[in-house]
Amino acid sequence: MTTLPNKPLAIGFVLLHRFTLFPFAAFVDCLRLAADEGDRSRQLRCHWHFMTSGGQAALSSCGATISPCEAFRDPGEFDYIVVIGGVQEEQDATDSAALAYLRQAAKVNVPLIGVCTGVFALIQAGLMTGRRCCISWYHHRDMHHRFPGAEPVADRLFIDDGDRITCAGGAAAADLAGYLVEKHLGKAWAMKSLNIMLLDEARKGAHPQPQPVVFGKVDDRLVRRAIAVLEQHLGEIISMDELAGRVGTSRRNLERRFSDVLGVGPQKFARDLRLRYGAWLLHYTGKSITEIGERCGFADTAHFSRHFRTAFNMTPSEMRKRAGSPGNDQVDPFFLHIDGRLAV
Incomplete structure (x- = not known):
């Protein structure tokens, strides 16, 4: 008989308009594989919910949509709320409802996780003052110009600052999810998820980001x-x-x-x-x-x-x-x- 933890790990995902699909998928699939024996996908050890400001389907940056999504639930239901950001365009409207929800979650002391440009939403919500913000090297300049008061960090995969966790995105989202699974459910479940995802083990938050290719195409x-x-x-x-x-x-x-x-x-x-x-x-x-x-x-x-x-x-x-x-x-x-x- 399967032994379950006293309290399943509960994660709420806030999917912003044109969110990046890969870090979202890496994060949630790590949870899915840790939630159950084998690959049966029952939400036993982990629970998760996908949320948008109006409960509408969430459009990713590649054009795929996630549906069904729910309107924002009581933040107190979750151990963490993960906000996944995406393409940043000046003409894009700010999701004021999402920012208000993140502030509400912060008030009831729910830890917030900014993945990829999801950290931009945490900054816009006024929730990162005086804190380091882990960001991909690719978005470092964007953060520096849009939020000159922020402290961007682009030489590591993620930063756990207690009630705020920021992650560079990409494959690092799987490392962060594995880190949280190990913290709450145990190393065996984190390793089970990552191994099925064909990853050897979770890299530490301080692991350096891969640097950009520093030379162009060479035919020889x-x-x-x-x-x-x-x-x-x-x-x-x-x-x-x-x-x-x-x-x-x-x-x-x-x-x-x-x-x-x-x-x-x-x-x-x-x-x-x-x-x-x-x-x-x-x-x-x-x-x-x-x-x-x-x-x-x-x-x-x-x-x-x-x-x-x-x-x-x-x-x-x-x-x-x-x-x-x-x-x-x-x-x-x-x-x-x-x-x-x-x-x-």
Whole structure:
């Protein structure tokens, strides 16, 4: 006979207009698989409800709809209320009913979870003052410009601040759901869900977000494979002999192919990637310049700063200062040039 917890984990989902489907599906499917034995989907250990401001079907950003949805229920019924945000357009009307509901939930001390741009709704509702807001690196600039008083964090998957939890979205929603299942139901049920979802285990909230691809399309398969290895080891210095061995060629052939395809050798290209990664960290994290230099594989801050200035014609501190000023897209790391070459 199935042993059930004394109190099932109860989750209310607030689905905003054009919400992102993937993080929603990852989150709720983790709950579904933890709720019952096997894959029978009975809401035994977990309960969940999908809600919109008027009880209407919820339209996702990809055009799929979730139905049926309910009008907002008493927030006191839930252990958590998860708000899933989505596409952000200036002309989109603010869902004032949803914001009022989130304030009502906060007043009765129900923990609120902002997933993807769902954290924007928490900010608009006035519920994130003085708190860090975990956001995808992709939406970091949007948050910075729309809510200059917010404290965006884009170097981790989620932040558990007790009564406020914020999550970068995407696959990190499964990690967060697994974290909550383990907290309330036990590790075995979290692992059961994640394993069925073909995930090894839940990553911790502090696990770094995957960084954006830092170089564009390359047709040469060997060079492309070498770049992939370098992108996966941005915090390390890989010798050219090791890199050549990893991709199954000689050092001499690797150097020749890089020179033919990219106009630079693999060693300089690798250093440029690490410098671009440093520029990204300056823009999207609050890490110190010393930490960033170390994370990018440079021996010391002076070494990092010297190469950084040569590459970008400004020091790391100058870039950070300019990046924090409005209207400075020319120093966005996605548009930076290194030695006169567009680095994306």
